Amino acid sequence: MADGVTAFVAEETDTGAAWRALRAAVDAAGLDCPGQVSLALLGSPPADLADGPAPMGFDIPRPALGAEAVRLLATRIAGGPAEGTLVACAFRAGATAGPPAVP
Numbered sequence: 001m002a003d004g005v006t007a008f009v010a011e012e013t014d015t016g017a018a019w020r021a022l023r024a025a026v027d028a029a030g031l032d033c034p035g036q037v038s039l040a041l042l043g044s045p046p047a048d049l050a051d052g053p054a055p056m057g058f059d060i061p062r063p064a065l066g067a068e069a070v071r072l073l074a075t076r077i078a079g080g081p082a083e084g085t086l087v088a089c090a091f092r093a094g095a096t097a098g099p100p101a102v103p
Contacts, residue, residue: 012043056094
């Protein structure tokens with residue numbers, strides 16, 4: 001925070017451990033989310049945390065990502081170029097992000 005960092009992003013894990021650790025660190029530091037810091041989650045929120053504020057983030061289109069990976073692998077095996085296509089992640093609105101706090 002002293003260096004001006006006001007946003008953090010966690011990546012989805014099979015246990016939700018990264019998101020839980022980030023939330024715990026923010027709470028332990030006594031920071032207000034989203035008043036002082038914004039939090040985002042890349043992937044789906046842990047189902048057992050549905051009681052808490054919905055995390056802002058991006059949903060990963062796993063079927064499209066997998067299909068692109070297979071297409072790229074097949075192209076490489078056939079001797080083609082390693083030119084992949086970006087797979088867009090859909091924005092998911094939530095309650096854990098806001099404008100930076102005014103000092």
